[in-house]
Amino acid sequence: MSVLEIRNLRAGVEDKEILKGVNLTLDSGEIHALMGPNGSGKSTLAYVVAGHPHYQIYGGDILLDGESILEMEPDERCKAGIFLAFQYPVAVPGVSVANFLRTAVSNVRGYTAQPTEGENRGAVIGSNLMPMREFRKEINDKMKEFNVDPSFARRYLNDGFSGGEKKRTEVLQMAMLAPKFAIMDESDSGLDIDALRVVSEGINKLATPERGFLLITHYQRLLNYVKPDKVSIFYDGRIVMTGGPEIALMLEERGYGWVEKEFAGAAEPVA
Amino acid sequence: MATHADREALKGVKDEYEYGFHDNEKPIFKTERGINHAVIDQISDQKNEPDWMREFRHQALDIFLSKPMPTWGADLSGIDFDEIFYYLKPSDGKGTSWDDVPEDIKRTFDRLGIPEAERKFLAGVGAQYDSEVIYHSLREEWERIGVIFLDMDSGLREHPEIVREYFATIIPASDNKFAALNSAVWSGGSFVYVPKGVHVDIPLQAYFRINAQNMGQFERTLIIVEEGASVHYVEGCTAPIYSSNSLHSAVVEIIIKKGARCRYTTIQNWSTDVYNLVTKRAVAYEGATMEWIDGNLGSKVTMKDPAVYMLGPKAHGEILSIAFAGHGQHQDAGGKVVHGAPYTSSKIVSKSISKDGGRASYRGLLRVGKGAHHSKSNVVCDALLLDERSRSDTYPYIEIEEDNVSVGHEASVSKIGEEQLFYLQSRGIGVDEAAAMIVGGFIEPLVKELPMEYAVEMNRLIQLQMEGTIG
Numbered sequence: 067m068s069v070l071e072i073r074n075l076r077a078g079v080e081d082k083e084i085l086k087g088v089n090l091t092l093d094s095g096e097i098h099a100l101m102g103p104n105g106s107g108k109s110t111l112a113y114v115v116a117g118h119p120h121y122q123i124y125g126g127d128i129l130l131d132g133e134s135i136l137e138m139e140p141d142e143r144c145k146a147g148i149f150l151a152f153q154y155p156v157a158v159p160g161v162s163v164a165n166f167l168r169t170a171v172s173n174v175r176g177y178t179a180q181p182t183e184g185e186n187r188g189a190v191i192g193s194n195l196m197p198m199r200e201f202r203k204e205i206n207d208k209m210k211e212f213n214v215d216p217s218f219a220r221r222y223l224n225d226g227f228s229g230g231e232k233k234r235t236e237v238l239q240m241a242m243l244a245p246k247f248a249i250m251d252e253s254d255s256g257l258d259i260d261a262l263r264v265v266s267e268g269i270n271k272l273a274t275p276e277r278g279f280l281l282i283t284h285y286q287r288l289l290n291y292v293k294p295d296k297v298s299i300f301y302d303g304r305i306v307m308t309g310g311p312e313i314a315l316m317l318e319e320r321g322y323g324w325v326e327k328e329f330a331g332a333a334e335p336v337a
Numbered sequence: 338m339a340t341h342a343d344r345e346a347l348k349g350v351k352d353e354y355e356y357g358f359h360d361n362e363k364p365i366f367k368t369e370r371g372i373n374h375a376v377i378d379q380i381s382d383q384k385n386e387p388d389w390m391r392e393f394r395h396q397a398l399d400i401f402l403s404k405p406m407p408t409w410g411a412d413l414s415g416i417d418f419d420e421i422f423y424y425l426k427p428s429d430g431k432g433t434s435w436d437d438v439p440e441d442i443k444r445t446f447d448r449l450g451i452p453e454a455e456r457k458f459l460a461g462v463g464a465q466y467d468s469e470v471i472y473h474s475l476r477e478e479w480e481r482i483g484v485i486f487l488d489m490d491s492g493l494r495e496h497p498e499i500v501r502e503y504f505a506t507i508i509p510a511s512d513n514k515f516a517a518l519n520s521a522v523w524s525g526g527s528f529v530y531v532p533k534g535v536h537v538d539i540p541l542q543a544y545f546r547i548n549a550q551n552m553g554q555f556e557r558t559l560i561i562v563e564e565g566a567s568v569h570y571v572e573g574c575t576a577p578i579y580s581s582n583s584l585h586s587a588v589v590e591i592i593i594k595k596g597a598r599c600r601y602t603t604i605q606n607w608s609t610d611v612y613n614l615v616t617k618r619a620v621a622y623e624g625a626t627m628e629w630i631d632g633n634l635g636s637k638v639t640m641k642d643p644a645v646y647m648l649g650p651k652a653h654g655e656i657l658s659i660a661f662a663g664h665g666q667h668q669d670a671g672g673k674v675v676h677g678a679p680y681t682s683s684k685i686v687s688k689s690i691s692k693d694g695g696r697a698s699y700r701g702l703l704r705v706g707k708g709a710h711h712s713k714s715n716v717v718c719d720a721l722l723l724d725e726r727s728r729s730d731t732y733p734y735i736e737i738e739e740d741n742v743s744v745g746h747e748a749s750v751s752k753i754g755e756e757q758l759f760y761l762q763s764r765g766i767g768v769d770e771a772a773a774m775i776v777g778g779f780i781e782p783l784v785k786e787l788p789m790e791y792a793v794e795m796n797r798l799i800q801l802q803m804e805g806t807i808g
């Protein structure tokens with residue numbers, strides 16, 4: 067049982083404050099949907115939790131099981147159990163999905179931290195990576211389970227992938243890295259109905275009692291497939307309302323124009 | 338892809354490398370420093386050469402002395418020709434098996450951490466220690482099918498008629514000042530002859546390095562691929578570090594006859610005080626294919642542009658090069674393709690990485706001569722800069738004397754992306770390793786063309802170069 071806690075978080079770029087006091091607590095086993103209009107700062111929140119160097123923290127804290135993670139590098143946060151599925155996954159030409167994932171998994175599972183000895187001492191590639199055989203078996207199983215074509219292993223990471231292929235690969239990565247908390251940034255956007263089903267099935271499979279999800283989405287439709295425990299409305303850098311799944315339906319009905327009217331200029335967060 | 342995996346393992350190797358160890362060399366014969374006609378005679382005497390070669394050396398020396406230093410390209414003012422030993426012979430006789438290779442030499446190979454190439458390819462490895470090839474082994478199989486793979490000195494001794502027919506016909510001593518110097522003092526290098534229709538399917542490998550302080554290295558390689566034959570020749574070198582400047586100036590000549598193929602792969606990682614000035618040229622006749630694959634790391638200055646002259650219809654030339662320029666280094670590498678017959682095609686792909694103020698230049702020549710109609714050529718050069726202080730520049734020369742041709746040229750310069758780094762980091766990969774991965778990906782299209790152990794080594798060298806680069 068873990069808890070990810072965002073406390074009165076304020077952050078931005080240069081002089082521009084984008085996050086204006088975000089409060090949110092996510093427990094293991096919980097699915098929390100965060101909905102809000104474009105430009106309200108949802109991705110910024112996701113990036114700041116993952117440790118993107120571009121953003122400055124002006125105040126507040128982010129705690130994982132009571133410990134602040136603000137001083138941790140992005141790779142350390144990942145190892146601590148935080149995963150971000152990117153809204154726009156980045157292409158890394160020339161690096162195959164398999165090599166990338168083997169390196170990532172080896173880091174996260176501690177293989178790379180082990181001293182090299184025995185016959186691996188002074189060896190070259192793969193000396194302290196997860197053994198190839200084990201890795202190959204695991205990735206093959208996971209690709210099958212999460213509906214990713216086996217040919218992806220050899221393709222270059224996100225290079226020339228369609229929107230849907232990128233999002234599926236993000237889910238595959240999450241499955242391999244098995245985080246405590248996953249932030250899914252618009253994993254549904256730009257997907258056709260089949261891809262949306264695949265991605266949401268993946269999320270449902272991974273939504274076990276040991277894992278918490280923050281589902282960032284602009285639309286209600288993902289929530290037809292993945293049932294949230296809580297839904298929050300995000301507006302102008304903060305959460306303005308939190309409730310159950312009924313909130314999503316209300317938003318669907320009234321649209322974001324209503325949010326704007328209701329909460330524009332609100333000096334303090336309501337929730 | 339080199340990853341964190343080998344990094345720890347490499348730390349020790351790197352420390353020693355940077356520290357600059359060298360084994361105690363035990364030369365049996367060494368010329369005095371500097372160069373003159375007496376030195377040439379000493380070299381020729383030592384080698385017991387035919388008169389025509391002695392004469393060739395003397396003439397080349399005159400050409401060398403009469404030619405001014407090149408004024409274009411990299412700064413060569415640090416070379417002091419009077420300080421260099423031009424010939425050194427470390428031991429008598431040649432090893433015919435790995436067991437015959439002296440222990441201290443094996444130890445040096447070991448400490449460089451690059452024993453794979455030898456271990457795996459014991460048969461067919463030619464290793465050069467100082468100016469002399471001391472270890473050479475050729476698979477019996479190849480001997481049986483008439484393939485000759487010898488060090489150049491033995492080649493001259495055992496096959497004088499072939500050597501005399503082709504030697505310096507592709508790169509005459511008068512070609513440039515450094516080709517003249519090599520012609521005057523050459524020693525070692527490889528002689529390869531592949532008879533008509535023979536396909537050598539395991540790469541021929543030469544492995545050599547500089548060991549003596551101030552020791553110049555002047556290998557001379559001659560490869561002849563007869564009609565319809567094919568061969569892949571691989572050369573890799575690395576050198577320990579010394580405080581004074583070393584000069585390496587090789588000449589490689591390749592003749593590929595009708596319908597034959599040759600691929601020549603080089604990975605080199607000279608120590609950062611070496612001037613590496615190489616002249617490499619191949620002629621490809623009708624329907625023949627030449628491929629140069631060239632990885633340049635290390636050295637203070639590297640100047641080389643492998644060339645392919647396509648002299649028969651439908652000949653094809655390809656040059657793939659990777660250059661890595663670190664602190665205080667200038668890699669001036671590129672390629673030359675000369676279309677001298679119709680329906681010929683060529684491709685140049687050049688990738689450079691610069692960091693810590695290093696400079697990488699692409700220097701390319703594409704020439705389509707009169708009569709080379711329906712020729713095609715495509716040139717792509719991509720540069721990756723790892724920081725603001727580093728530099729990359731491009732000098733493409735294009736000369737077209739024929740109308741009906743198709744020519745493409747693309748160049749790009751990019752910086753290592755913050756978004757790529759963050760993405761990889763967010764998957765638990767440390768920043769240095771992430772940067773090395775991105776660089777590895779950048780050169781992957783070329784690395785995948787290398788034989789396995791060399792691909793591994795290339796990635797490992799990149800990994801070493803990348804340590805502590807970012808953040």
Ligand SMILES: Nc1ncnc2c1ncn2[C@@H]1O[C@H](COP(=O)(O)OP(=O)(O)O)[C@@H](O)[C@H]1O
Pocket residue numbers: 079084102103104105106107108109110111120
């Ligand atoms: N790196 C950045 N540099 C400058 N402005 C940014 C940056 N990231 C986000 N912003 C700005 O912050 C606001 C919120 O953006 P974002 O977090 O992407 O919103 P959302 O994901 O909710 O659409 C926008 O006005 C956007 O232009």
Ligand SMILES: [Mg+2]
Pocket residue numbers: 108109110153251252
């Ligand atoms: Mg967004």
